[in-house]
Amino acid sequence: xxxxxxxxxxxxxxxxxxxxxxxxxxxxxxxxxxxxxxxxxxxxxxxxxxxxxxxxxxxxxxxxxxxxxxxxxxxxxxxxxxxxxxxxxxxxxxxxxxxxxxxxxxxxxxxxxxxxxxxxxxxxxxxxxxxxxxxxxxxxxxxxxxxxxxxxxxxxxxxxxxxxxxxxxxxxxxxxxxxxxxxxxxxxxxxxxxxxxxxxxxxxxxxxxxxxxxxxxxxxxxxxxxxxxxxxxxxxxxxxxxxxxxxxxxxxxxxxxxxxxxxxxxxxxxxxxxxxxxxxxxxxxxxxxxxxxxxxxxxxxxxxxxxxxxxxxxxx
Numbered sequence: 001x002x003x004x005x006x007x008x009x010x011x012x013x014x015x016x017x018x019x020x021x022x023x024x025x026x027x028x029x030x031x032x033x034x035x036x037x038x039x040x041x042x043x044x045x046x047x048x049x050x051x052x053x054x055x056x057x058x059x060x061x062x063x064x065x066x067x068x069x070x071x072x073x074x075x076x077x078x079x080x081x082x083x084x085x086x087x088x089x090x091x092x093x094x095x096x097x098x099x100x101x102x103x104x105x106x107x108x109x110x111x112x113x114x115x116x117x118x119x120x121x122x123x124x125x126x127x128x129x130x131x132x133x134x135x136x137x138x139x140x141x142x143x144x145x146x147x148x149x150x151x152x153x154x155x156x157x158x159x160x161x162x163x164x165x166x167x168x169x170x171x172x173x174x175x176x177x178x179x180x181x182x183x184x185x186x187x188x189x190x191x192x193x194x195x196x197x198x199x200x201x202x203x204x205x206x207x208x209x210x211x212x213x214x215x216x217x218x219x220x221x222x223x224x225x226x227x228x229x230x231x232x233x234x235x236x237x238x239x240x241x242x243x244x245x246x247x248x249x250x251x252x253x254x255x256x257x258x259x260x261x262x263x264x265x266x267x268x269x270x271x272x273x274x275x276x277x278x279x280x281x282x283x284x285x286x287x288x289x290x291x292x293x294x295x296x297x298x299x300x301x302x303x304x305x306x307x308x309x310x311x312x313x314x315x316x
Contacts, residue, residue: 002104002105005035006107008034009037009070011039011041011113013253016057017191017282018134018160019063019134022134022160024187024191027160031108035064035065038052038067038071040069049280054253054280055198055199055201055281056198056199056281056282059191060191073096079118084125089127107129115145115146123152131156132156132159133160135162135170137301140161140170140172141171142172159172161183162305163182164305185309196285199279205286206246208245208246210244210294210296211250213297213298213302215298235297236266238296238315239296249274249276249277264276283295283306284305284309287310288310291312295307296314
């Protein structure tokens with residue numbers, strides 16, 4: 001008899017924490033094997049740590065039998081750019097089954113961001129696998145932004161999401177009548193608490209500090225690097241205008257390295273203390289441990305977790 005393997009795909013610690021909370025809440029049947037497949041989608045994955053190398057991953061690792069790397073499987077191609085030709089799909093499925101020791105197992109997939117590669121690629125390669133989609137952030141509240149092939153869309157059984165906007169039902173995949181299911185908030189907070197306990201190296205954040213959440217909009221070609229720096233400087237000015245004299249800037253984990261000193265220069269000009277947090281940790285770790293006086297962002301999901309789950313004041 002073939003066994004059953006669940007493949008959970010993730011590109012962020014936040015996503016894996018969501019999956020861990022869903023597993024703890026018995027939202028998945030018990031398989032023979034539970035695999036975490038890690039995507040590193042950063043612009044330069046060779047120089048950016050994958051999520052399983054980040055502080056706080058250890059307690060999340062315990063939810064899975066094995067951790068595999070998508071980047072290793074398709075190297076030297078970039079996960080966000082590589083898709084197989086349709087004629088090659090059976091060949092690549094056989095390759096992955098051999099590489100990951102799947103044999104003839106019945107595979108089910110749990111995917112984020114199904115409308116784009118690499119999640120869409122994985123769904124296309126395992127042609128018969130049923131699919132669950134989970135929301136790694138706010139994108140699920142809007143409609144599906146790309147048209148999805150019905151051969152993929154009709155295999156999606158449900159959308160799992162956190163209650164980031166209480167009372168609002170996500171629109172993602174509603175064109176396929178996919179029902180939305182909540183991942184319980186207490187389970188998610190419990191998982192994040194376990195993550196926080198394992199992160200050792202964090203700077204002291206004073207209780208009156210404002211936390212600025214960086215984005216990676218220039219990496220997505222939404223803003224230029226200069227416009228993104230200016231966005232962060234405007235966040236800093238806004239924090240100072242509201243009376244904060246200590247500011248912590250947390251770059252996005254997948255953002256490219258910053259070369260400009262615009263933020264540091266502005267902090268010196270305004271006479272405020274600035275700490276740039278170089279450790280790639282979840283913003284929620286800071287919410288839990290430091291409880292900043294104000295959280296400032298642009299469109300970060302962390303603004304909603306700060307407000308809805310940690311009851312912290314936020315500003316956009």
